[in-house]
Amino acid sequence: MKKELLSPTNFNVLASKLSDVLVKALDAPLGYAINWGRVWSLWPVHLETACCSVEFGAASGPRYDVERFGIIEAFGSLRQCDLIVVQGTVTRKMAPRLRMVYDQMPEPKYVIAMGACAITGGLYIDSYNVLPGVDGIVPVDVYVPGCPPRPETLIQGTMLLQEKIKRSKIR
Amino acid sequence: MASHPQDFRFGGFVVSLIWLIFWILVIVALVGLPLIFIILFYVPLPEVDGEVLTPYLFLTSILYPQSAIPVIETLLDTTLFKVAVFPGFTYAALIAAATIFIERKFLAKMQLRVGPLYAGKIEGILQLLADGLKLLSKEIIIPSGSDKLIFWAAPIAFVATAAAVVALIPAAPGWVVADIDVGLLAVFAILGFFPLIALLFSWASNSKYPFIGGLRALHQLIAFEIPFILSALSVVILSGTLNLTEVVESQIQSYWFIFFLPISAFVFYISSLAELERIPFDLPEAEAEIVAGWLTETSGMIYGLLQLGSYIKTYALAALFVILFLGGWAGPQIFPAEIIPESTEAVIPVGELYEQTDANAVFWFTLKTFGVIMLMLLPRGISPRIRIDILLHTGWYKLIVLAFINMFVALALIYGGVLGPGGLLVR
C-alpha cells in the first residue's frame, strides 16, 4: 500500500492536482485583472473616415470627457492603440486603408462601427463610391447607430464594448 | 482546465487560495524545513550586533518584533536596498507613477474636464494600473527589416539609463546609492546617452517617421546639453564641489542658490524641459507632424517601458533641480523627535527605526520635487509646440548667453567675498 502511494503515477497525479490548483488560483484572477486593465484603457486610433469624426472629437471635449473611461484620443501611432472607431462612411478609396490600419494594430484590437454609414451605408447606400457597411472589411464588435450618433451614444457604445471585453476570455 | 474568467467568483478564489496555502504548508513542513536545517547545520551563520542570526531569531521576532530591528537596520544599510527600494528604483517609479496620474488629472482640470474617473472607483486612482496591465498583455510588433537586437534592447537601456541617473541623486543625507565626488559630472555624462538611445531606436525601427523623430531628438538634446551644463556650472562655482550631497550642504550653510542664480535656474528649467521632451519641446514626438516621432513603432510593453523611463527621468531632473537650486532636503524641522511617544515599550518598534532628521529630509525633498514636477507639467496646458529652428536658435544663442551671464554673477559673488569659504552670507 505504501508502495502504491509513492508510485510515480500517484506522484504525477499529485503534481497535476497541484498545478491544477495553481492554475485555478492564478488564471481566473490574472485573467480578471488583465481584462479589467483592457476595459479601462481603450485607446482609439486616429483614423477619420467621414463626418462622424466631428462628434468623435466632441466626445473628448469637456462636456462628454471620454477620458473618464480611460479613453485617450490623442495617440498618434496606431501601434499603441487598441480600438478603431470607424467614424462614418467608408468609401471605396478608404476601404483598403482601413483594412491596412486594422492589420497593423497589435492584438487585442476592437472595432466600433460608428454611425449609420459605417453600419449599412446609411444615407449613401445607393452611392457609387460607398461601401454598404464596414463589416465586410473588418470584424465589428459594437455598432453605434445614429447619423451622426450623439457623443452620449458613442459613450454607450464604448460601455457595451467594455461589457464585451469583460466577458471575453483572455488569450 | 482553466476556469473561465466569466465564472470568476470571490468565494471560489478564496477556496483555491486556501488549498494552495495548504499544499504549500504541507510541502514546506515536510520537505523545506528539514532541508533548511540540514543546510544550516553546515553553513556558518552571519553575526549582527553580536547576535548570531539563527532561524530561531526569525521565529522569535514574530512574537517580539524588537529583536528583528538590528537585522532590518543592516538590511537598510545594504546597497541592494538602496538600489532597489528607497532612493533607487522603487521610490523613483512610485514618484513617476504619481506624476503620470497627477499630470492627467491636473491637465484635465486645466481644460475644464475631470480626467480619469471610473477606473478604481475613487477619482480614477487605478487608471495607471489599468494602462500598465493592458500594455503588459499587448502584442509587441517588431517591424520587418528592423534591427531586432537594438529594438529589444533600447527600451531596457532607456529605463536603465534613467535609473542610473536616479542612482546619483541623494534623497536625504547619506541616502544615496553612489555617493561619488564627481556626481554632477556623472549625471551629465549619463544624460548624454539618451539621444544616442533615441537615435539607435529610431534607426532600428526601419521606418521614416521614427527616423525623423530620432534626428530631431539628437538635434534638440545636443543643442540643450550645453546650456544645461553651463547653468549647473555656476552652482559648482558657488559651492566649490561636484558632489551633490556637498552641494546641498553648502546651501544649508548659506542660502538656496536660486536666490543668487535665478537666471541659471531658469535656464536649467528650460533645458530640462527640452531634455525631457515635454510639451513646448516635444518635437521628437510631435503627433501632428511626425506621427509619434521616434515612438511610432513602439507597441505594448516597449511603449510602456519608454514611458516609464521618461517619467523616471522627469523625477531625476526635478530632483536635480531641487538639489542644485532649492537646497535639497533643507527645511524647517517639523517632525517630532519620536513618532510614537514612549515607543520603547510598544509592541511595534517603529520608534527605533525612525530618525528625526532623515524623515524630515525625505519629506522636504519629496515635497520640493513634486513642486518642481508640477512646474514642469504646467507648460503642457498653456503652450503650443515650438518649431525646430526656433528651438535650436533658443538653445544655441539665447540660453548659452543667459547661462554665461549668471556664471559671471557667481564668480563675482565668490571673488567679492559674499559666498565661498568665509563669505559674508555663510552661516
Add this chain to the structure above:
Amino acid sequence: MTSIEEKFEESKRLGLQIVKESAEEDRLMTLSVGPQHPGSGHFRFVIKLDGDYIVYCDPDPGYVHRGEEKMCEYRNVIQNIPHLERPVIHDSANITYSYSLAVEELVGIEVPRRGQFIRAIASELNRQVYTLYWLAIYGIFLGHSTMFMWPTGDREVIIDLLEALTGARVTHAYNIPGGVRNDMPEGFRDRCLSQIRYLQKRFKEYEDIFYNNPLFRQRTEGVAVLSKEDAIKLGVTGSVVRASSVPFDVRKAEPYDIYNEIDFKVQYMKTGDCFARSYVPLLDMQESCYIIEQLLDKMPASGEVRAKLQPNPKGPPGESYRRVESGRGALGYYIVSDGTPKPYRVKISVGSFRNMLALPFLLVGQRLADMPAVYWSLNYWPVEADR
C-alpha cells in the same frame, strides 16, 4: 519671394521630372501624410523632403468622396437636403442655405421675412460652431491641447442653442427652400443673447492663451505668406483670401436674404501669413456675434416662417448659381433644372476645394514642422472638399 508661376514650375519640376530621372531622388525623402496621420484628417498628401524642407507636395483627396452630386439627380429637391448637409455637418445650416437659395430661384418661392431672419440666425450660429471646431483642431495641430478642449466645450453651448432651435444636434436640416422648418421656441432670444455674451467673453480668453502666446506667434507669423496677387490668382476664398487683404465676403458683396439690412464690417488682414489666416476666423466669429444681436433686434415679432410649398416642388427649366458665405468661404450651388422635380445637375462649389489649391503652393519651401500649421490654416474641411 518667388512669383506664383515660378513656384508652380518648381513644384512641377520637382514632382514630375525628378521622379522619372531619379538622379537626385536619393536626396529626397517621400512621406505619405495621411489618411491615418494625426495631422491630416480624411486626406492624404504626398510630400517630399529635402532635409527639413518640403520641396514637393501633391494633395490626394477623395477619401470621403461619396458622390453627392450624382445622388442629387435621383432625389427631388426636398429629399436632397439631408444628404447635402452631411459633407460638413458642423456647418449644415450654411451648406443648405445656398441650396435653398438656388432652389428658390429656380422654383420661384418667396421666403417670408421672419423666415429669412431665422434662417440667417441659424446660419450665423452654425458659423460659430464650425469655426470653434476649426479652432480646436488648429490648437491640437500645434500641440496646444487646452486650445482643443476649450473651444470644443464652448461649442456645446451653441450646439445647445441650435438644438433648441432646430431639434437636432449637428445635422439640422433647418434651412429649407421656402424658409425654415419651424419657428423659434419660446425664450430663445434671451437665451441666445446670454450665450453670445458668454462667447464674446471667451474670445478674449482665447486670445490670451493662444493668439498672444509668443510661441504661437513665432510659429505662425511670416510663415507661408500668400500675397494678394497670388490669392486672387489661386481663387482661394473665405478667411484665406480675407487674410491676404482682399476684403471679400459674400454677405457683403452679394447680400442674400436680409443681409443688406445688417450693418457689419468685413474683417480682413493684410499680412497673408499663417497668423492672419488663423486670426481672421476669430474676427469673423466676433463679427458674427454682432450680426446675431442685430438680427435678433430687427426680427419681426411674429409671422410666417415658411412659404407654402408644393409636395413636389418644381419650376420651369432653368439654371441658377447662388452662393453664401459659409465658415470656409463662398459656398455655391450650381443647379440645372429640366422642369422635373429632380434636379438635372447639381454642382457644389465649396470653399475647401478651392482652398486646397493653395496647399501645394504654400507648403513648397516650408519646413516639415509648419506642415500642420499651414494645412489647417487654409480652413480646409476634407469631407466637404471631396463631397
Add this chain to the structure above:
Amino acid sequence: MSANNKEELNKVAAGSQTKHSSSTSDDTAQQKQQQPPAPSTQPKQIPAKPSPPSATAAASAATTTTPPPPKPSLASPPAKTQPEPPPFEKGLVEQLKSKFGDMVKVVFIKPLRIKIQVEPQDIVGVASFLRDSMGFDHAESVAGTDYPKDNQIEVVYHLGSYSREELAAHILWLTARTNKDDARLPTLINIYKSVEYHERECYEMLGVYFEGHPRNERFLLPEDWADIPPLRKDFRIKGR
C-alpha cells in the same frame, strides 16, 4: 479699412437694393421669376426632357459652324421679355460683343449672372480677354453637364472677380460645349490658375479631356476605378 468698407457696402447695398426690392413685391416677382427662364430655355437647351425645340443646340451638335441664324433669337428674347435688362450687366455684354462679335453667344442675362457660350477653339481667347480687360480674375468652379440628347457635354466656368469691386457680386458663366464621344476642350489653366483642380475633377467625373492640362489624372475617385465617368447620364447608380 472701415471707410473703404463702408463705401463698398453702400455701393453694394445700393446695387442689391434693386434686386431685393424687386423680390419683395410678390406679384411682379412671381412674374419675373417665371418669365425669364422661359425664353432662356429655348436657346440654352439645358433640359434634356423637352426635346430639342431649339435650333441652336441641334445646329451646333450637327455642324458647329452656323451660329448666325439662332443668334438674333438668342440676343433678342432676353431684351424683349425681361422688362429691364440690368444696365451694368448689359454693358459688360456689350463690351464682350464689341470685341468678339459673333464668337460669343449670350445665353441669358440675369441680375448678377451672365451666361455666354463660345466654341471650344475660341475659349482661350475669350477667357484671356475676360481676365485681362474685364477683371474676372478667378474661377469659382468648373461644372460639367452631360446632355445625352444632344450627345454633348457642356462645361461651365463660373468666373468671379476679387479685384474689381463692382464685379464682386457678379458671376460670369463661360460655357463651351464639346462632343461627348471625343470630349476635348482646351484647358484654361494658363489663364486661370484656379481651375487646376476643378478641371481635373471635371476630367474625372465627366471624361472631358483638357488639352494642355498637365495632369489629366485620377483625383477623387479610387485608384482602381474602372467604370465610365460617374457624372455622365449613362452611368446609373445601383438600384436606380
